[in-house]
Amino acid sequence: MKIGLIGFGKTGKAVASVILQHKNFSLEWVMKKSSTLDNRNTAEYLGIDSEEQGKIYSSGTMAIEKLLDEQPVDIIIDFSSNNGIYGYGEAASERKIKIISAISHYTKKEKEFMKSLSSLTTVFWSPNITxxxxxxxxxxxxxxxxxxxxxxxxxxxxxxxxxxxxxxxxxxxxxxxxxxxxxxxxxxxxxxxxxxxxxxxxxxxxxxxxxxISREAFGSGVIFVAENLADKKEGLFNFEDILTPYFSV
Missing domain, CATH: 3.30.360.10 (Dihydrodipicolinate Reductase; domain 2)
Incomplete structure (x- = not known):
């Protein structure tokens, strides 16, 4: 499964390290605001032995539409900011790319925007994705x-x-x-x-x-969610939707 990661702060870096070390997932690229790490290899930057490129791009120098067309992914993971979804949401949904958002706070406006995107693709949101x-x-x-x-x-x-x-x-x-x-x-x-x-x-x-114990817990949560969204179609999902079947006895 090909992954694109939006946001590369402390938590984003921890999530990237988990994805890079998982055999069923491939970190295709990372998108961040600053251009300080432009064109760097994520695995090399994090000191992880991996064959994946996971190249880092800046939203100021690389248009998301061009990135998604040239390096398509199955899922976008968002660990950026509450308004980050406006930068990639429409482009992702139009290309039927699943969206997993782990942003802590969304206003009513962002929630309504996510709902509109979910009519075209699978959208998942959890304030805490562990x-x-x-x-x-x-x-x-x-x-x-x-x-x-x-x-x-x-x-x-x-x-x-x-x-x-x-x-x-x-x-x-x-x-x-x-x-x-x-x-x-x-x-x-x-x-x-x-x-x-x-x-x-x-x-x-x-x-x-x-x-x-460490921010890698968010990466493990992302993997769990991604695996459980594999067969989901269009719609807006949360952790309750994913966990409920496991509680059936």
Whole structure:
């Protein structure tokens, strides 16, 4: 499966390294804003032994339409910014290229744009694309269904420079019908990402915790999603759509 990666920050680099080392996927190219790494080989830059070129391009010097025509891919993975989808969305959907977006925050405008793209191709979006945190989300929903009266608090911890409330925490709150005020945020040091859901029962407490040890976890999540989208047609999908069949017993 041929992959194109949009965004090459810390997480984008970690995702690229995972894709480069997976035998069933080929990283064809990386697109980023800055031209500082133009025409560099991704594997060489990351110090990974790979035969793949994975050449790096700048959006300022390479038109996305030209790139998609000259180096076609099956899936575009987006780890750029909330407005990045406007730069490649239409070109990708017109060419029936699947889109996997791992952007934490989207406004109503971006969500509506993704929905319009999904009429032409497969579009997937998750604020946190790690498998573990989405399993936590499922387990939390099931526990609340069993005991809808339970007290619930959400704690999210991230690196010191992260702005705003975690998109994942907001997603958990939404799924559990909680308010933003029920989210407790911690910013300290270089914490990659930790989410905890605390269920306060009379005489007992249940805590569901997910912690990202390294950003490569996002790469593993991308691989899982890509594999499960292989047979999907046009439409807008999320992790719940992918995980639900696994919970059938």
């Amino acid at each position: 498998l573990g945190v989405n399993y936590l989300l499922f387990a939390s929903k099931f526990l609340k269904k069993i005991a809808p009266w339970v007290d619930i608090e959400i704690i999210e911890e991230h690196f010191k420079g992260k702005d705003g409330v975690s998109g994942t925490a907001l997603k958990i709150a939404e799924a559990l019908d909680l308010e933003k005020d029920d989210i407790n945020s911690v910013r300290a040091g270089g914490i990659v990402g930790k989410h905890e859901v605390v269920f306060g029962f009379p005489f007992q407490t249940v805590r569901l915790i997910h912690e990202s």
